[in-house]
Amino acid sequence: MDARLSTEQRELREAAAKLAGDLGPKSVLDLDDAARVARLEKAVAATGWRTLRSDGAGGVEVAIVAEEFARGLVDVPFAGPALADALRPGTTPATIAVDGVAPDARGITRALILRDRTLETAPLGEATVSVDLTRHSAPVTGPRTPAGEISAARAKRWRALALVITSADLLGAARGAHALACDYAKVRAQYGKTIGSYQAVSHPLAEGLALIEGSVSVLRYAAWATDELPPAEAIRAAQLAKVYCARAARTVCETAIQVHGGIGNTWDCLAHVYLRRVLAATDLFPVALEEITRGLS
């Protein structure tokens, strides 16, 4: 039994974090910087990480990139293409659509759709910025073209992977929001002291870090399970991760807004960008607490 990341996995994390740190948005204004987005798109495309899965990498690697990209608010597609690649390799550029909408479709014109076990592709309409300001979504517009079938087991594993990728998005966004709030609490002063020195501010931030650590632990197991456990168990592990990470991430983002005070409630503060990403990732492949009905493994 060993829950540690390998050296290669840690290096992948560092590389993904560096890319996101170098080219991700540093402010709300940066979201509109088309030149930056173009550089980011080029850099992400060059890594080949959107096809990690078909290149033989596991759920753990995909989750690592998804987490670091969310932490750095990477605003070019990753989750959508990675999930399309896991369904049917070689269909890039592509993303996935769910319920008639492709949620991660910036610059992408066709989507892959999984209906039970049947694959279809369909053209997408114009991609526009969504609730999640770091993602563009596009409606499915044209006729659907059959694109084959996958086994029931593979469809289940894919669903587990979808839950894991969105959970990783939640964890990454929570970590980004938490770091933003901690940085602010170290510089913002009131009553002659930095606000982070007050327990009323520091304690919710401490709680946030514990929630993040708990999220890391449930997510890592779920990410490993996507490849290594029977499909039903992989889904159960992923559902649990999703429920835990979603609740943790929302709490952490709300704390980040509170710590920023009035500023945290303005459009120009990045806190709501993280929160929006969390809300969108929660809604994509949602899991209700009530679904956790079976006994403990």
Add this chain to the structure above:
Amino acid sequence: MDYRDSADEAAFREKLKNWLSERAGDFAASGDEYWARQADWHRALYAAGFFGLSWPREYGGRELPPVYDVILDEELARAGAPPRPSLGYLVQGLGRHGGEELRRRFLPGMINGTERWCQGFSEPGAGSDLASLRATATRDGDDYMVHGHKIWTSYSDVADWCLLLARTDPDAPRHRGLSGFVISMHQPGIEQRPLRMINGVTTEFGQVLFDGARVPADCMVGAPGEGWALAMTIVSHEREPAELGYSARYGKLVRDLVKRVGDKPLPTDLAWAVVQSEMLRLHVRRRLSERLDGVEHGPAGSLDKLLMTWTEQAAGHAAIAVGGAGDPELLSAYLYSRAQSVMGGTSQVQKNVIASRILGLGA
């Protein structure tokens, strides 16, 4: 990364499962019965080779990798058995700070359960602010004489030995005037006063009054003035679910509650407790794996303590969601859960540690 058992781990798990299934039905229920039979449980676990798994062989441990404790906790929970004795922090404290002679004399009995231990740290006036403690140990020939009032001393009424923290130098700065001792509980000058907790249990926590009790000078743990370092080692381990084995207790409670609900939908509080207890189980797996890298115990233990506390208190809420206040056993589990955010360092203290030592937010 591989969460599966290795061949050796699987063999160990199988052996443990068989041993537990032979004993099914003979496990103590919660409350006073558990505490009354705790010594027997400890010795039985040890004799069968299931306790002291990761500790040094020369003191009676089995020197297995740390993850074996996860297997133990998981199977105890699954079998509905009591958790393993929560002694890890005393073993770590004595092992790290005691001299060779003390370790040889005391660790084997502590690990095999033939000698019972309690911990004399907190006082009525020194709770979170432990360094303000006032119990004194004064040199008198080859001995020290101890005066003071300790509280929250688990098992004090059945203990043979107490790991005691007392002030040996009243003139030193408060953290530096403290020393640790191993003191016998079987002597005049020690008065026991039981405490009755909010769930009615009387056998767990006690108060101990020392009035001239004696401890040989060579039973000091480390050197004079090194008591604070010992205390910090102990409380940091006392915060870790990996060390305490509590995840087994929560796993068992939550499992029992799910069984009671049967085919009906789970109450929201119970579904959330399922999520939390599974999180804690996986968190302990991760933490014990990290120890393979020799990860040192530091302020991260405070994060684990918060996660453990939230899990126990979620399980407590689930207990009353399922049983209401009218079920004595579940009410007791709920009431007991309130202590988890206080014992072993309050949640407020854990958050102070995280804020200042991990997040660097300044005090």
